[in-house]
Structures are given as structure tokens and as C-alpha cells.
Amino acid sequence: MGKLLDFVFGRLLSNSEEEQQRIGPLAGIPVLGLDALSSSAYGPEAAATVLLPLGVMGVAHVLPITIAIIVLLVIVYFSYRQTITAYPNGGGSYTVARENLGPFFGILAAAALLLDYVLVVAVGISAGVGALVSAVPILQPHLLSICLVTLTFITLINLRGLREAGVAFMLPTYLFTFSLLGVLGFGVIKTMMAGGHPLPVANLPHPLGSATETLSIWIIARAFASGCTAMTGVEAVSNGVKSFREPVVVHAKQTLFLIIAILILLLGGIAFLAQAYGVVATDPTAPGYESLLSQLIAAVVGRGVIYYISISSIVAVLMLSANTGFADFPRLCQILARDNYLPHAFAERGRRLVFSHGIITIAIMAGVLLFVFDGVTDQLIPLFAIGAFLAFTLSQSGMVAHWLKKAKSNHSALSIFVNGLGALATGLTLLVILVSKFTEGGWVIVALVPVLLVLFYAVRRHYIIVAQLIRSHQPLTFDETRKPVVLLPVRGWSHVTLKAMRFALNISDQIYGVYVDSGEGSAYTSEQWKKYVLDPAKTEGKVLPDLVTLPSPYRQLFNPLMGFIDELEVKHPDRQIVVLIPSLVVRKWYQYFLHNQRALLLHAALRLRADPRVITITIPWYL
């Protein structure tokens, strides 16, 4: 058993090994950046798809919208750099909002992020597997199974620990980064050499349809909101600062810089080349759909080896982008649990120093989503950005409050400006996204966040009440200690009864043997009691009470016993009542069916009685 666990999850890690589980920037990108980087595979396409009804006119707007997103990204980068410096112990949106704006905004950010992470996992896996399946159509019938196997794989990797996840995901991440940057760079050079109008290597499948809608602020806003899905995941680094090796702040900043820089290059390159090559989005619901990125790579390098390498790495990275959710969800749950907003079990570290409960929870929730949507989660994509941008805005606003509190130097003024700009920009974006996505499913998030808030408050309220109730400043007193009264249900005489009786003698001088008579006649039991208990007691000169026989005409066991306990409580008002239950313990589970589980049931019934004066003790006799 232990060996099996070791094989699947890795050996137990001691607390002292935590330092070695920390990561540097090289592993940081796969662990914390996969979500952000992989979103370049769907962000620009999402924006371009919205512009589709504009026809030729729409193509011209992809680049400006992408530039707007890049500007936003730069603002957010500087904003989060400051957060990392200010919160070297992990400046997740929850922490920053809670400390500077108050607990309500903290858990508001937490609720938004938790939902976002679950969506990240489900949509990431679904998108990756969807891309895989459209490349290898023979896998189509197994879509859901592949999704769930991928989920299980990522879950196991994460249960093995953070470092292992970083190492395992490094290869696909860097393959994705370098192949895509290479293709894009090659395309840019070709474009410049061709004077801005390069010829596509492969044929582009779809000529653009004619416009069915006219240009409006509304359609541009919707395209921008869709494109902003490319920005989800950039908060992961500031959230996970504690995962880094010392010096943590330096390593975290390096990682954040690398992630944002690569993301900007990818987004910019894709938008620029899409315009240069005249690549347009195709309708994903129509037959013959091909993703923007696939068309673009084919246009630049043709459908050869490089094309297939790039596409494979995109598939892999999409599937693994779920990992960001796995890295952050459990950590956020732990912080919430520590602050009493979630069950304390989420704050416990498992075999490999990870927060196993959180990992398993997000795995189950994402698995349910995948199962309910049958592995196709396209409808969930619009919901994505809401949680993320709500968290961005709260976090940046929190930072502004943070600087205002310690506003002393000029340095502060710049800091306030940077974070204020971030808050403003992400806040405005959140508004745009909320308005444009509300009817497309955004309302679900808007409805779920209050539900989570109520849950958090209810959990916290319970913990606070319990803590108050059990708090004691009463020292132990020794005067009132007194042996308890023992009640021992008996039926005949056996080793099982003998062991219980011996224990009773060890802890008490007032023992009642009780026989519940359901009509079988009590002669046998009382005869045995006399022979094995009363006679030796008499010989030794000890006083032992007679056996009490409780008649039970309705063949009930518990009611007569409960009545007798009531009597004892009246008779011994100042003593505890110990109910000793002799119990035969069998070796195999199926043998349980052969014995009436009276001991178990009686124990449960006494527990339900919730009588503080009654202590129930099962005296096991092992076969």
C-alpha cells in the first residue's frame, strides 16, 4: 500500500524539504505562465471572430484592438511588479484587496478567482483536446474520455508536487514558445522583404464573406472584450511568489517579465501577420473551420514539418494550461481556510507538501464541468475574463490604497500612478466585458459570486461560534474527580463480556449489568451472572450489584436502555455515566453481515442522545 502510494504520488516529503521544492524562473514559466501564454492561441482569434460580420472592414481592426490589449498588458505588468515588491509573501488579489480595501473586497476577489480557475482548467483541457481531435478526427468519439484522462494526469502530476509539474511541463512550454516565436519572426522578415505584402506558402482556405453588419462602437467593444481573454492568467505570478527560490522577489519579477514579454511578442506577431497575409477568422460553427493560428502558420511556413511541430506544441500547451488553475486554486483555498472562510482541511499539506484537498476539489469541479458539457466547453469561454478582470481591478485598487496609506515619498506618487492606471484600465475593461458578455453567460458568474460569498461567511461564522464555545480559561480541578457509574449490557457470559467486565472493575466501583429481555427469557443470563460474577464477588467479599433485567415487550434494545440511563442520571446526579459496550470485532468486512451490529448502533444512538454526562465506550474483543 505504502509502496503503491510512493509510486503514484512520489515518496513522502519532510517539512525540511520544502526549500528544494521551490522553483526558479525557468520552471516558473511552465508552472505559472502556461495559462497566460496559451491564451495567445485563442485571444486574437476570439477578437477576430467577433469582427467577422464586418467583412473586409473587420480585418483592419484586429491590429488596433491587439495593440490596445498590449498596452493594457504593459500597464498590468508594471502594476503587478509593484505588487510583487510590496507582497513578497504572495500578493494574490485576495491578500492585497483584503489588507487594503477590507475583508469584503478580499473575499470578493477570491470568489471571482476561484470560479476563474475552475473555468481555466475545464476550458484549457477542452480546448486542447478539441484541437487534438480536429487534427486527428479518429479520436472524435473519445473526446470526453481524453479530456478526463488529461485531467487525471494533470491532477496526479500536481499531487506529486510543484517542482515536478514545472519539470514535466517545461518541454512543451518551450517548444511552443520557440516554435511559435520562430514562425512569427520568420513571417515578419518575409513580410518586410516582400515590402509588406508577402505571398502565402499554403493556400488560405476561405475567402472573406461580404459584410452583414456595420461598424459600431458596440462591435469593437465586444471584439476587445473577447480579445481580453488573452490576458487571463497574468496574475498567477504575483499570487505564487512564495513558490520561488530565494531571492523570491527577483525571481518572481524575472518570471513575470518573461511571461508578459513573450505574450506581447506572440500577440503582436499574430495580429501583424494576420493583417499582412490577409488571414481572417473562420466561423467555428461552420464546416471547414480552421483556427486563425493554424492558417497563419500554414501561410508562413506551409504545411510541413514545422507546421506540425508548432500545432502539436499548441495542442500540448492548451491542454496543460489547466495547470495554472491547479497551481493557484489550492494555494488560494489554503489562505481562505487559514482565515476561516473555507474548511480547515484545505490548509493541510499532503504527502508532497502540496495542498491536496484543493487539488482534488478543483479536479472534481472541472471534471464535473467537462462531464456536463460533454467535453466541449466553448460556451464557457466568454465567462473566463470576468473573474480575472474583477480580481485585477480589486488588486490594483488595493495597491493604490496601500500606497496612499504610506504616502510619504515621491516614489509613492509614481507607485500610485502606476497602480491607479492599472486599476482604471482593468476596471474599464471589466465594465466593457460585463456589458458585452452579460447575456452570453456572464450572468452566471455574476450570480455565482454572491453564492460563494454567502458560503464563505457561513463557514467563518461557524468557526467563530465554535471557537467561542470551546474556549476555556478554566484550569483543571482535582477535588471533584470521582469514578463514573458503569452500565454494561450483557447477554450470557463469554470472553467478550469478561473483558468488558474487567475493564469496568478497573475504572469504577459502581457497575450495573443490564439484560434487555425481548421475550427469550432471562434465566440463562442471570444464572451465568450469578455463577461467574456474583459468586466470585461474594467469595472475595466484594459487593457487586445484581443484574438488572429490563423487559422489552416490543423487542427494542435502545428504548429500555435509554430509560435506564435516565434513571441512573437521577440516582447519581453528580457522576458521569459510562456505557460499556462489549463488541466482537471480526477480521473480514463480509463477516460484519453475520453479526448484528448492536454495538455500533448503540454507540450511534448514544451519540445522537448528545448527553454530556454519558460517555460511551466500546470494549472490542478481537477474534
Place this chain on the structure above:
Amino acid sequence: MGKLLDFVFGRLLSNSEEEQQRIGPLAGIPVLGLDALSSSAYGPEAAATVLLPLGVMGVAHVLPITIAIIVLLVIVYFSYRQTITAYPNGGGSYTVARENLGPFFGILAAAALLLDYVLVVAVGISAGVGALVSAVPILQPHLLSICLVTLTFITLINLRGLREAGVAFMLPTYLFTFSLLGVLGFGVIKTMMAGGHPLPVANLPHPLGSATETLSIWIIARAFASGCTAMTGVEAVSNGVKSFREPVVVHAKQTLFLIIAILILLLGGIAFLAQAYGVVATDPTAPGYESLLSQLIAAVVGRGVIYYISISSIVAVLMLSANTGFADFPRLCQILARDNYLPHAFAERGRRLVFSHGIITIAIMAGVLLFVFDGVTDQLIPLFAIGAFLAFTLSQSGMVAHWLKKAKSNHSALSIFVNGLGALATGLTLLVILVSKFTEGGWVIVALVPVLLVLFYAVRRHYIIVAQLIRSHQPLTFDETRKPVVLLPVRGWSHVTLKAMRFALNISDQIYGVYVDSGEGSAYTSEQWKKYVLDPAKTEGKVLPDLVTLPSPYRQLFNPLMGFIDELEVKHPDRQIVVLIPSLVVRKWYQYFLHNQRALLLHAALRLRADPRVITITIPWYL
């Protein structure tokens, strides 16, 4: 809760009310005779169906075969009369075979009967609902649901008690008996008045096909074997003698006589009129199928009111024939449990003095059969008679052995002859049935019986071993009683800990507080321990041990504790170790998720350790 139980199952019955639950012959027929009587609805048809391939020639053989079955029935009647006299406490096949032929033959009969009863229930309900559905085709899609609802209804009626079942089933039983006997009698009179060749009132739907097979002993044997399904259920009375009011033997014999007499009249009447009216079986798998009995009633009285009353009563009686299984299965299980062949729970009487476990078991098994066969259990009909005739044969042979043992008077010689003839006749019939039904599914019964036998022996073996192991003739000794050593896991100081600590002081003078340190630092706990335990102890001049801190670098709770228990066992070789687990008990089930169930898990882990010297006590603190 109690009121709901009272409403559904009836109020609790006291042991003293058992006498009033007993029945007379009038209620005895519905309770114990439904199976036998209802089988007249399918027995003759089963025989006629086998003869179908013989064409016109086959019709002539239905009557002789029925006469053979009636002769067998008369033999069995006299045979079982003697059994009732000899075993007024219930002479089921199990009892008779066990006492006279030995335990093996007893449980062989029991296994056969148990299988038979489950089949009776499933096939009875399925046949009744099938007849209902073919009369009201709109119900067709709900076949399985109606079967399961009927099963639930019969189960509830039986859980309410024997007498209630008799009263509830009286109306359909007597409606069936009188309407069918009336129709048959009317037909016989008409036939005699028409000189043996009456004209059918309604048209008979199907002219007979031409012969596809020639007459052979084989086909006659198969027809006879199929017809013998009409005899299943006649052992029920001798089995259930104890259900009758005093004088039990008289009431039981009256009931047996009535059942057999009615059955003979029904079988004889059906066979006679079928020949007189030229009614033949139709292929049940072909469209336009109509049951023999339906054709016959239509031929005699036309398709008017009487026809529909008769058919309804047949439907009702078939559905309720399941009740015989419900009456006998639990009683047989009780006897087997008393003899240690089945779990003892089967021998316990529930709220209404019935053997609830047996009732629920047969309900579940029949429900599974109905579910697996989707409510159509035609394939199970051939399996029916095997168990019944095996039990008949063993029971009659047992009676022969019974008389041989006490062979003294001339009276014995007659008794031996009657039961011997019964054994011979049923034994031969069993052979015919086995041979002719083996490939049609009879092998399943032949295979299942040994499985049940192995189960019976395994259960009995377990009980015998346990009884030997726990048997004790050791009287209680008082010299060696000594207070146990107490181990109390602590974590901070609270009312929960305080209550456990007080209890520890009440039962022991050697207490170890144990803190398992998973790396959170033990300073808080040991400081509290000093303040609330050690300081007051010092003031009182009591000696209390220091708090023991067990380091747990792998964040495990149980391993360090188990290690410490090992140490204690070495240190105190002659004392019991009590592990006191302080436990917070919450009020609502969902609050359990908010607390790490360490108390529960530790209790379970210590139970798994199966260490006879360790007693685990959970000290509950109720919120």
C-alpha cells in the same frame, strides 16, 4: 418519524399480541394458498403449449396428462396431511429432511425452496402484470414500473404482518375461486346438456395448425413436466403450520384440504372443458396470442361482464401469488438462521412480529430479477418446478424415515405407504422435470443449489468458530484489577480538552498528554498545558506527567501516536492503554465537513490495529 412508521407499517406489536396475529383457514387460503391456486392459470396451458407441435393429436393428450397431475396431487395431499400431524410446529421440507435424513438433506431442501420462493415472487408478479398489460395495452411501456410498484405493495403489506396480508388478499382470492369455479361448472353443465359437444359462445380465434412433430414419450414427458408447475406451492401449508390459530393441526389440515380440492376442481374443469370446446393453446411468441383460460371463459360465457370479472380476478391472483413466497421465505430464513446457516439477523422479529430481514431480502432479490429481465420473466417459468419437487421428494422421504424410526403399530405401515408413494411419485416427477428442463435453464438451479450450500456451511462454520473462541468458563477475578494508563492527544486548551482530561483523572492516575508536532511549533500547547494542568496540579500537590511532544516531520498524526503506544506497552506491560480522544460533536451533518474528522479517523485506525490491550474512548463535547 415514529408516526410515519406507524402509518406505513402499522403500530408496534408487543410479543403478547402474537396470538391475535394467527389465522384460520379462511385467511389461510389467501396467505398460504395463492401460489398453488394461481398456478392453475398457467399449469394446464404450459402442458398444452408443449403439445402444440402435435397438432390435432395433441389436444387429446391434455386431459390424460392433467389426470396424472391430479393423481399426483392427491398423493401429495395425503402425504402432507401426515406431515402436518407429525410436525405441528411447522414441518417444512427443511425440518423434516433435516431431522430424519440428516443436516445435509435439510439444507439441500432449504436451498431448493429458497430459490423457488424467489422465482415464485418474480414470476407471479411478472405473469400477473403481463396479463394486465395484454388486457390494457396502453400500460405496455410501464410494464417494469408496474411490476416494481406491485412488488413494493406486497412487501409493505407483508411488513405490516401476516394477518393483514390474509385480510387484504381475501377478496381477490375468493373472487377468483368462485368466478372460475362458477364458469367451469356452468361449462360442464352446458357440455352435458349438449351431449358432450357444446357450441362456443364466442368465436375461438385460432384454428389448429397441422402437426410438425410426431407423438413420442419425450414430448409427453415434457408436457407433464410443464404441467407440474401447477403443483408448486402446495407445501406452503405444512411449512406454515405455526401461523394458524389453535388447534393448529386441525386448521392447517382444513386449509390444505380446501386448497388441494379447489385446485383439483380447477385443473380438472379446465382440462375437461378445453377438450369439450376444442380450445387449444396458441403460440405465446406469435401475434394474436390468447391464453387458454381466456379462450375457455370466452367460449363458455362469451366476452361479457362475467368474462371481465373472471379475467380481472385471475390477473389479481397472479400478481398476489407472489405473497406465498413472502410468507414462507422469511420463515425458512429464520429457521436457517436459528440453526446458524444464515446471519442471525434473519431470526429477529421486526415491529409487526414478522421477520423483516427475510421479507426485505426476498423483495430485493425478486426486484433484481424483475429489473434484469425487464419485467418479462417467461424464461424463468421452467425453473420453477425443480426446486419445489426436490423439496417435495426430500420431505416425503424424510417422512418415510420418520415412520421407520418409530415403526411399531399397523398404523405406521399405512403411513409409510402413503409417504413412500408420495416420495416415489414426486421423485420420479423430479427426474422427468430435470431431464426435460435441463437445457431450458434447469441447469441454473442445479448450479445455484451447491453455491447456496457452500454459503450455508461457511456461515455456520464462522458462527461455530466464533462461539468456540468467545466461550468462557472463567469467573471474574478481582485481584488483578488495576487502573489503566491514559494517553490523551492534546492541541491547545479548550472545553473539549478539559472534559477529556477530567474523565482521564476519574479513571486513572497515570496520564500522558501527547502533542503531535507537525511543524507548527509546540510552544502554544505546552504553555497552555503548564498553565491549566501542571500549575494547578502543583498547587494541589498532585504529580502529573509532563506533556509529551512527538515530532512528526511528515505531518502524519497516526504513525507517531502508534509508536508512542508501542512504547507505553513496553513500559507498562501489565496495564491496559486507554486512548482518550477529545472530540467536538457538531449538530448538523454538513458541519462535519468543516472539522477534520481526526477523532473518527484515529478511532478507526486504533480499531484496525486490533490491539487487545488498547481501549479507545472518544470523549464527545456537544456544541
